[in-house]
Amino acid sequence: MRIWGLTNRLTATVQKIITEILPPSSGQTFSKDARDLLMECCVEFITLISSEANDISExxxxxxxxxEHVEKALRDLGFSDYIADVLAVAEEHKQQLKSREKKQSKMEQSGLTEEELLRQQQELFRSATDKYNSVPE
Structure with missing residues (x-):
């Protein structure tokens, strides 16, 4: 399902939020029409904030x-109540990126140059090819 160019990711996210807010044990259900309307509202909200933040950055x-552009957009559009939560999520995302960067720096931690690492990789490929080719059929 696509709504204004967005993929099923939006559908999954909205469905997850609906399930968290309205668990099956509550006995209440959320109709497909209501879910679709909620998704359209989400897309409209994201588009509004993005457009305003883009104007500010330009x-x-x-x-x-x-x-800071998103923060100002939220404030300018009257959504100041959301700023604290948005900044908290942004900080959490920044921390996740830092931990990813640490994982990516294993190459740097090896102490080898890129050429040495490439040479090792090529040797491993050669070794694997030799092993594969030497297996009797």
């Missing part, structure tokens, strides 16, 4: 929309 001659 006025500052920036090529990248930053957290």
């Amino acid at each position: 006025k500052e001659a920036k090529k990248t929309i930053a957290c």
Whole structure:
């Protein structure tokens, strides 16, 4: 299902939120029409905030929309109540990126140059090919 170019990811996210808010044990259900309307509202909200944040970043001659642009967009559009939660999620995301960067730096921690690592990789491929080719059929 696609709504304004968004993929099923939006559907899954909205469904997860609905399930958290309205668990099956409550006896209440959420109709497909209501879910679709909620998704359209979500898309409209995201589009509104994104557009405003983009305008703000362009006025500052920036090529990248930053957290402060989203924060100002929320404030300018009257959604100041959301700012604390948005900034908390942004900080959490930043921490997750830092932990990913640490994992990615294993190459740097090896102490080997890129050429040495490439040479080792090629040797491993050669070794694997030799082993594969030497197996009797």
